[in-house]
Amino acid sequence: MFVGMNALHFSHAPDPQRISLYLSSRGWVPDDDPGGTLWTSLDEEFQVFVPKSVRMRGYAKYIEDVLKTLSTAEDRSQAQITLEVSSSDADVQYVHTDADSDPGTTPINDGVRSFECLRQWVLSGAVFASSDLPRLVQPSRKPVPALDFMRTVRLGPTLEGSYVLTVYIPIPPLIGQTAIEMEDPRHNLATQPFERRVSLSLRKATREALNAASEVIQRREDMDAFTRRAASGVNANLCEALAGLSSETARDVAIDFSWALSRPVEPSPPIYVSRDQRTVLKEAAQELRAQAPEEDVTVVGAVVRLHRDGAFGAGEVSIAGIVEGGLNDRLRRVWVELAEDDYSRATRAHESGVTVTVTGSLIRRGTRHLLQNPSNFNVIPELP
Numbered sequence: 001m002f003v004g005m006n007a008l009h010f011s012h013a014p015d016p017q018r019i020s021l022y023l024s025s026r027g028w029v030p031d032d033d034p035g036g037t038l039w040t041s042l043d044e045e046f047q048v049f050v051p052k053s054v055r056m057r058g059y060a061k062y063i064e065d066v067l068k069t070l071s072t073a074e075d076r077s078q079a080q081i082t083l084e085v086s087s088s089d090a091d092v093q094y095v096h097t098d099a100d101s102d103p104g105t106t107p108i109n110d111g112v113r114s115f116e117c118l119r120q121w122v123l124s125g126a127v128f129a130s131s132d133l134p135r136l137v138q139p140s141r142k143p144v145p146a147l148d149f150m151r152t153v154r155l156g157p158t159l160e161g162s163y164v165l166t167v168y169i170p171i172p173p174l175i176g177q178t179a180i181e182m183e184d185p186r187h188n189l190a191t192q193p194f195e196r197r198v199s200l201s202l203r204k205a206t207r208e209a210l211n212a213a214s215e216v217i218q219r220r221e222d223m224d225a226f227t228r229r230a231a232s233g234v235n236a237n238l239c240e241a242l243a244g245l246s247s248e249t250a251r252d253v254a255i256d257f258s259w260a261l262s263r264p265v266e267p268s269p270p271i272y273v274s275r276d277q278r279t280v281l282k283e284a285a286q287e288l289r290a291q292a293p294e295e296d297v298t299v300v301g302a303v304v305r306l307h308r309d310g311a312f313g314a315g316e317v318s319i320a321g322i323v324e325g326g327l328n329d330r331l332r333r334v335w336v337e338l339a340e341d342d343y344s345r346a347t348r349a350h351e352s353g354v355t356v357t358v359t360g361s362l363i364r365r366g367t368r369h370l371l372q373n374p375s376n377f378n379v380i381p382e383l384p
Helices: 016-025 059-074 078-086 108-130 144-150 179-183 194-217 236-243 275-291 340-352
Strands: 029-033 036-040 047-051 090-096 154-156 164-170 253-258 271-273 294-307 315-324 331-338 355-365 368-380
Touching: 016 029, 016 036, 016 047, 016 078, 047 059, 059 078, 078 090, 090 108, 090 194, 108 144, 108 164, 108 194, 108 236, 144 194, 164 194, 194 236, 194 253, 194 271, 194 275, 236 275, 271 275, 275 355, 294 331, 294 340, 294 368, 315 340, 315 355, 331 340, 331 355, 340 355, 340 368
Parallel strands: 331 368
Antiparallel strands: 029 036, 036 047, 090 164, 090 253, 154 164, 253 271, 294 315, 294 355, 315 331, 355 368
16 A cells, blocks of 8 residues: 555644654754754755644644655655654664566565565564574574564555565664664674664675675675675575565665664665576575585485495495485485494495484585484394
């Protein structure tokens, strides 16, 4: 649903405190004036008057003038600015999908996919902020804090210009700290509320994923550009979400982060996702899923190859069989390094043609599947 200025009732116009908070966060300079405050833009090109009280005669007209001036100064719609002023207690992310359709509309299939990818994008930030260890693929069972957080996130109305998706993340107000402290990039992220950590994690991970995609496009890096950024929140889930925010034929996707005025930080420029980057992100997601360990799986099959250096010690065996607990149950050949005793048992199993089982974390390296941290190696039936 498009929300324009005609749909906004100025009897419910933002209160002076919220407008003043917005202007202050954008660097406007206040000066006391009879009946209100005269605000001047940092470049001194624009001025607006904000009444002290909503009960002042002509209040709605003053606010309409303020919004029109802000729209000109920021080259943004009045509707978007009004929404930001009215949602001063939330971080708002605007995703401009640039759909190949009439302004404010999108093909229904593209729209459904965009909203689902938007949810996955926010969820990726919540899961990362909830976890101690980075992962190439997020676990299917999400952390409880991430699920609780997702219940508080809200979708806003779409805006004109393209098909713009909006996400509202409620942010607790600033208590006991100054705005300068919050703006300081050296400020400890751990002291931020969880909701703000999600927003910050989303922005950082998105920028890192796009940097990785650019390096791949410029042929300065291979897909390792993504894996080495896992500690910054880059994973298959994030890459899939970014790749699916708009249709394949769409031009740039723009993501604009607007920070809660109740807990201000320095404004940040939009992030742009190009069509080429979306293509690389899609490929990267597939590669990251292929490289990610399938944890706590059991390989059941026959030993088909053995190798070790020398007559004694640990050795490597190849098992052809089914991976129980994996992402699929197709036949695979899995290599696993076994200790000396288990290697000897595997040798006898190979000679007898009986089944073996072993548990561990399955990963792919090139064309090979490797089972790391093997345990519970068994021969069925157990040979004497």
